[in-house]
Amino acid sequence: MATRIAVIGAGAAGATAALQARKFSRDAEITIFNEEKYSQYSRCGLPYTISGKVKDFEDLVLMPPESWASVKIDAKLGTRVTRIEHDAKKLTFEGDESGELQYDALIFATGARNADPPIEGLDKERVYGLRTLDDARVLANEAVAAKRGVVIGGGLVGMETAEAFVERGLEVTVVEFLPNCLLAMVDSDMADIVEEHCRQHGLKILTNTAAQKITGGESPEGVIVKSRQTEEVTEIPADFVVVATGVRPVTDLAESIGVNVGKSRGIVANEKMMTNLENVYAVGDCAESPEFITGTGIVAGLGTVAVRQGRVAGINAAGGDVSFPGTVGAKVTKLFGLEIASTGLTEDTANKWGVPVAKGSIKGSTKPPYFTGGNDLKLKTYYNKETGKLVGGQLVGVEDAAMRLNVLTLGIQQDIDVAELFDFENCYAPAICDTWDPLVQSADAARRRLKM
Amino acid sequence: MATRIAVIGAGAAGATAALQARKFSRDAEITIFNEEKYSQYSRCGLPYTISGKVKDFEDLVLMPPESWASVKIDAKLGTRVTRIEHDAKKLTFEGDESGELQYDALIFATGARNADPPIEGLDKERVYGLRTLDDARVLANEAVAAKRGVVIGGGLVGMETAEAFVERGLEVTVVEFLPNCLLAMVDSDMADIVEEHCRQHGLKILTNTAAQKITGGESPEGVIVKSRQTEEVTEIPADFVVVATGVRPVTDLAESIGVNVGKSRGIVANEKMMTNLENVYAVGDCAESPEFITGTGIVAGLGTVAVRQGRVAGINAAGGDVSFPGTVGAKVTKLFGLEIASTGLTEDTANKWGVPVAKGSIKGSTKPPYFTGGNDLKLKTYYNKETGKLVGGQLVGVEDAAMRLNVLTLGIQQDIDVAELFDFENCYAPAICDTWDPLVQSADAARRRLKM
Numbered sequence: 014m015a016t017r018i019a020v021i022g023a024g025a026a027g028a029t030a031a032l033q034a035r036k037f038s039r040d041a042e043i044t045i046f047n048e049e050k051y052s053q054y055s056r057c058g059l060p061y062t063i064s065g066k067v068k069d070f071e072d073l074v075l076m077p078p079e080s081w082a083s084v085k086i087d088a089k090l091g092t093r094v095t096r097i098e099h100d101a102k103k104l105t106f107e108g109d110e111s112g113e114l115q116y117d118a119l120i121f122a123t124g125a126r127n128a129d130p131p132i133e134g135l136d137k138e139r140v141y142g143l144r145t146l147d148d149a150r151v152l153a154n155e156a157v158a159a160k161r162g163v164v165i166g167g168g169l170v171g172m173e174t175a176e177a178f179v180e181r182g183l184e185v186t187v188v189e190f191l192p193n194c195l196l197a198m199v200d201s202d203m204a205d206i207v208e209e210h211c212r213q214h215g216l217k218i219l220t221n222t223a224a225q226k227i228t229g230g231e232s233p234e235g236v237i238v239k240s241r242q243t244e245e246v247t248e249i250p251a252d253f254v255v256v257a258t259g260v261r262p263v264t265d266l267a268e269s270i271g272v273n274v275g276k277s278r279g280i281v282a283n284e285k286m287m288t289n290l291e292n293v294y295a296v297g298d299c300a301e302s303p304e305f306i307t308g309t310g311i312v313a314g315l316g317t318v319a320v321r322q323g324r325v326a327g328i329n330a331a332g333g334d335v336s337f338p339g340t341v342g343a344k345v346t347k348l349f350g351l352e353i354a355s356t357g358l359t360e361d362t363a364n365k366w367g368v369p370v371a372k373g374s375i376k377g378s379t380k381p382p383y384f385t386g387g388n389d390l391k392l393k394t395y396y397n398k399e400t401g402k403l404v405g406g407q408l409v410g411v412e413d414a415a416m417r418l419n420v421l422t423l424g425i426q427q428d429i430d431v432a433e434l435f436d437f438e439n440c441y442a443p444a445i446c447d448t449w450d451p452l453v454q455s456a457d458a459a460r461r462r463l464k465m
Numbered sequence: 466m467a468t469r470i471a472v473i474g475a476g477a478a479g480a481t482a483a484l485q486a487r488k489f490s491r492d493a494e495i496t497i498f499n500e501e502k503y504s505q506y507s508r509c510g511l512p513y514t515i516s517g518k519v520k521d522f523e524d525l526v527l528m529p530p531e532s533w534a535s536v537k538i539d540a541k542l543g544t545r546v547t548r549i550e551h552d553a554k555k556l557t558f559e560g561d562e563s564g565e566l567q568y569d570a571l572i573f574a575t576g577a578r579n580a581d582p583p584i585e586g587l588d589k590e591r592v593y594g595l596r597t598l599d600d601a602r603v604l605a606n607e608a609v610a611a612k613r614g615v616v617i618g619g620g621l622v623g624m625e626t627a628e629a630f631v632e633r634g635l636e637v638t639v640v641e642f643l644p645n646c647l648l649a650m651v652d653s654d655m656a657d658i659v660e661e662h663c664r665q666h667g668l669k670i671l672t673n674t675a676a677q678k679i680t681g682g683e684s685p686e687g688v689i690v691k692s693r694q695t696e697e698v699t700e701i702p703a704d705f706v707v708v709a710t711g712v713r714p715v716t717d718l719a720e721s722i723g724v725n726v727g728k729s730r731g732i733v734a735n736e737k738m739m740t741n742l743e744n745v746y747a748v749g750d751c752a753e754s755p756e757f758i759t760g761t762g763i764v765a766g767l768g769t770v771a772v773r774q775g776r777v778a779g780i781n782a783a784g785g786d787v788s789f790p791g792t793v794g795a796k797v798t799k800l801f802g803l804e805i806a807s808t809g810l811t812e813d814t815a816n817k818w819g820v821p822v823a824k825g826s827i828k829g830s831t832k833p834p835y836f837t838g839g840n841d842l843k844l845k846t847y848y849n850k851e852t853g854k855l856v857g858g859q860l861v862g863v864e865d866a867a868m869r870l871n872v873l874t875l876g877i878q879q880d881i882d883v884a885e886l887f888d889f890e891n892c893y894a895p896a897i898c899d900t901w902d903p904l905v906q907s908a909d910a911a912r913r914r915l916k917m
Contacts, residue, residue, distance in 0.1 A: 055835060
């Protein structure tokens with residue numbers, strides 16, 4: 014009898030799982046459920062539908078609903094799984110279609126939902142999150158209708174959304190509770206550079222500032238904020254508000270059948286992406302899996318990780334045996350032309366997870382000094398103080414930051430130490446970069462410090 | 466007694482050797498000789514003095530003559546070592562200074578000289594090579610004086626020089642004997658893309674064509690060329706000619722004291738950069754050292770390798786003990802905005818050196834399909850057919866080709882196989898690249914072929 018695979022959620026992780034299961038097994042019976050009427054689209058692309066860098070909402074859809082039939086996957090869109098009886102290997106679904114389904118393997122790809130912060134007035138009209146294609150459609154309208162917006166939360170989604178509105182000519186303020194934006198990604202000194210750059214491009218940023226209340230009637234008139242340093246309270250005028258204060262894994266269905274949830278609040282999955290229940294998998298934004306260096310259980314919240322986990326779960330559910338190597342956590346974005354890139358541990362996570370680190374920090378250039386058109390590149394690499402192993406890196410610059418990060422990520426995956434990064438034979442040409450790449454220079458700086 | 470180190474040649478390799486010897490040892494007595502009156506300048510930057518991308522010739526000078534004294538290195542510029550009596554550890558020099566010098570360690574960094582092809586008329590005025598700063602000065606004048614030029618040889622130097630003249634508005638023809646340009650760097654199919662791109666930007670290229678004779682009186686009037694396919698003979702009008710048909714290692718002095726020269730015609734050096742004679746080193750364009758994958762002795766002819774070898778020889782000569790890990794051979798250039806990048810083995814060198822290869826070849830994009838502004842990226846990765854190990858890669862594209870190459874080079878240095886490249890966690894953001902980077906896609910393509 015063919016294996017029956019049920020995938021709950023058709024985002025990047027779920028859709029990839031279903032498609033890879035099909036690729037691995039011609040005769041598996043695969044069903045995928047999605048609450049949204051859409052199936053796999055690029056969530057990371059949503060902010061760019063506001064700025065117009067993604068021209069059409071439909072362009073983001075990577076797996077159009079009608080395509081599922083062609084790969085013999087039963088896609089039940091606009092449909093919610095409401096109940097699972099795992100003893101009987103049976104689930105119940107409701108929505109555009111209703112009914113029951115027997116399964117042999119179950120893949121949770123239920124994603125995350127926006128976490129609402131304790132702020133008054135979140136229930137007003139024109140207060141938005143940005144998680145779905147429908148959210149993006151509404152926000153794109155605000156780019157035309159509104160003049161002033163406030164984005165609460167200076168993480169990746171918040172900053173990318175704010176950038177989009179600034180590029181559409183709006184007056185935008187980001188309110189960040191922590192001392193800097195993007196602290197889940199980079200250290201404070203790097204974030205300072207980013208904030209300065211964004212301010213120069215017209216974005217207002219208030220850090221160390223708590224959003225307390227959205228004022229106004231049905232719609233916002235402003236956001237009352239309080240400086241955590243000076244305790245000064247001010248109101249920022251706003252026609253609309255975007256709340257981007259992070260997300261929570263969606264785990265209720267999984268928990269209902271006894272699947273374990275970890276400290277990160279994600280569903281605990283091993284390197285096969287399997288949960289504590291046999292043939293039950295969890296992938297993507299709902300799943301907790303080991304961070305590459307320390308093995309700490311983390312919810313990566315990254316598209317790259319989602320598709321890689323999805324592939325592993327899909328193949329394994331269909332009878333294969335592949336492993337997910339762990340999340341290094343390579344992250345990148347581009348704000349007003351500035352690339353911000355981070356991989357592995359930051360100073361903060363290294364401390365939190367008990368890894369003693371030394372760093373190589375340099376301010377280099379993307380081109381040799383004699384060549385016109387080079388740009389500043391601020392670069393840090395982190396090493397385990399005891400072993401000299403590369404454990405993280407951060408780059409900020411208007412070119413070649415992200416691509417350089419890739420070298421560090423592969424280096425971490427290959428467990429290289431500072432001497433090996435110093436011995437890295439970067440390519441060189443005057444029009445491209447210098448003979449000793451900034452990456453090698455940073456290893457050199459750290460090598461002296463580590464005496465390795 | 467302090468070690469006495471003599472370095473012959475103050476190019477990238479020699480200058481780095483001297484400086485690193487000083488860094489390692491405060492009291493070493495270091496003397497560096499150079500026939501040119503300049504010392505270390507960026508040879509690779511020379512073509513860009515013609516186009517103006519390097520603004521001033523002096524900008525290329527990385528180690529101005531007056532700087533040597535500040536690091537207590539005796540730099541004898543405009544001075545030639547004419548004779549070495551190695552039994553007596555003594556050398557004789559002539560030129561701006563003349564005399565004799567005792568040494569304990571000797572470093573050959575004598576570089577290479579242009580190899581003159583068998584073409585009639587090379588002795589005319591306005592027939593040039595491009596190897597020295599003085600060559601570049603003269604060629605920069607031709608960019609003003611001349612209207613039409615012919616470049617004989619479509620390797621890196623030939624193509625970069627031709628590009629520079631086209632950018633200055635001249636009519637330029639490259640004549641290449643082989644079926645394609647840049648074949649020391651990329652396979653024919655990649656070279657085809659490059660040639661097409663250069664032609665679209667106004668460069669004339671004749672491949673599979675032998676330059677036979679430079680016509681004219683004191684100065685050239687044209688170059689007579691013969692198609693190797695059709696045997697058709699034509700004359701290309703030219704006000705000046707650049708000969709860029711490759712270089713030969715300068716080894717005569719070394720050979721005079723019994724230092725071994727290898728099949729590549731370079732001075733054979735081991736991983737300590739030491740020759741067959743104790744405390745005699747060879748580095749840079751005059752040295753043959755092991756290629757990383759096969760151990761074949763090669764003259765790399767690369768600035769990156771020169772400085773790395775120079776560092777190793779300098780430290781070892783001063784009493785240290787470091788090793789050069791071998792040359793992967795990462796090469797890159799940019800022609801009319803197109804990046805051409807290559808590392809490790811090409812199909813050609815793999816065949817020549819007996820490595821059975823399988824490849825992953827893809828035509829990808831630098832951005833996700835839904836994001837505006839992505840560019841084509843043609844990419845190949847090569848693997849040892851028996852072991853699955855990554856042994857080479859080539860990329861051509863108008864952005865992010867060179868930086869992606871760096872990932873492949875580190876991969877080769879870390880001995881990764883196709884499965885490990887497939888597991889590479891590239892960074893991803895819509896404005897930067899797609900979730901499965903083209904590098905990973907190429908590994909995926911090869912993995913299927915290799916069944917790994």
